[in-house]
Amino acid sequence: MITTTTTQIKEDSNKKEKVLLVINCLQGGGAERSVLTLGQGFYELGYEVHILRFKSKVAYELSDNLFYHQLDLNAYKSVPTKPLRHWYFAKMLDKYVTKEIGIPILTLSNLDKADMVMRHSNLPNIAHIIRNTISKKIELFRSEGKKVGEKKLSNIYSRHPCICVSQGVEKDFQSTLAVTNTTTIYNPIDKIQIMESASEFKPEFDDYIIHVGSFKTQKAHEVLLKSYAKTSKTLPLLLLGEGALLESMKELTTSLGLDNNVHFLGFQKNPYPYIQKARFMVLSSVFEGFGRVIAESLALGTPVISTDCPSGPRELLPPYNLVSVGDIDALAKKMDEAMANADIYQSSFDDELLPIKIAQQYIAFMTKSD
Template structure:
């Protein structure tokens, strides 16, 4: 005789607007695997059909279209109505998750109206810089996000991101800093997929957007001897502008635009070193991923992320074209001096455990 009943697994639900190609989206899938490794039944709920990643077969996927609700006037009313639909869907189709983890502002806003329990937000970035809270006309935006984030506990993806969150909003909710999970085995396996056609190159991986400062990178690179080509992986609104800047600097034969790559890891593995010139990051996922592949990294010392992952000698002042050019030149001459170790505490199951400990500690208070 078999068991009279099958023991049901506890459920974890991760919520994000879509699974398009971004860092937070990749974190959701990796964190999901971490909870799966701990024995949970893991669900992922999105509000848009966009998917730019190979989906992890260990997770369960749901899509509830927000688009149909866009006819409702006023965003807060729209989100309130949609939150009711989301709650009903979760209760009927998923059940009662032990933990609901909300990612990025679209999901955060909707779940601020949810009546379900055990919701936690993940703060993926340095909020004051991402939303421009220091800009005079953005005070209303700050008040809006303060209302959203006061509703549930917040997990910030780095100590810098947590400090910035508290500085921006005050002690409006329980917070902690838990780094993003890094699936070492998967990254190392994906890095074997192919050998890039390029050799002895520098790599930058990131969307062409304000934070990444491709303009600073390209200007600094132009001041070096360009003895190694610079590969730029990513898409984004400033790509055309950066292509024009590269032409203006007469370095078209040295800078290679490779667009978005679902699997960037072979490019990272075979690079001489990786560079990051951001003005802000949350955690700087791409740094940790490069360390997994033993690729040296140099990065700007932006307010959160890089300084928590790299030694001081690997860090450069933000926006300083000359200083960045100097470090680029040093790295081209001897990349090995910028090697750094990968921290095994970032493995997915270990990070998932930290999430559970944080939520448990709040309940005990």
């Protein structure tokens, strides 16, 4: 039996066209924040927006403008194989959506688990949102001993159109999986909401460098810490986030003699006051899909230095703000320059990233696909 939790559907809901966004959960990640922001963009365009997730976990404040649903995928663990489980769950999901929500004009699938389910769905106008450089994800999984096959992934993503969050992601996706029914639409950034959130409280630190991101291999915190150790360290480094590699990064901090300079602040539901007050933001990632925190920093007027990942940062920042992936000395040099004069790394925010503008691109893509 499907376990559900939904908001009460408004009496006039059948008068509005509906958009459905599907994701595993709403935990504290960039993809989850992007789903909620995109939902707001569709709402601003006049659509009725539904968010459907498979787990109850929520790390963000949920807007009253959207409707929320939960269908429990774990309730089907007794189905013998994952492919069969995903197929069966998709049929249950279609039945639920048709009965409780109505037929959406657009359904957007987000992240791996949702994609594996929604490839079997028969709802109209489904698209997968591709949020990361898939070749790099495959490399990472294989380095961790996980089996990943390009053919299997091609089968998942070849049935429905795929919308990539950067041009770099789209190019990599096409070349890796030979899937060509793709386009690029950037992640939405709610500049007004971000600026309002940035004024909610005053951080306990006055002048600092900041990094926001989960402690996982992709973010390469070890490169950031080793680079910072080579700087003058005239400003402290704040690290916001949680993740599997948190404790090992704390140990590295100690071994580099940085305990008095580096501060681990954990996951922050509202990181924007910290970002706004920072002298500059720094990213050391091995790969990014879009680099959401870069765009958020630019919305707040905070300069950004980043590694030049295969996709994302170079589409948001000028070349001078970028360094080669894994180049500890080059990153240290730029951090020293920014500690002395962060203005040389200032960049402007592109208003085309506002939620309503991005939502319009999705509707235009759907109309074209029809």
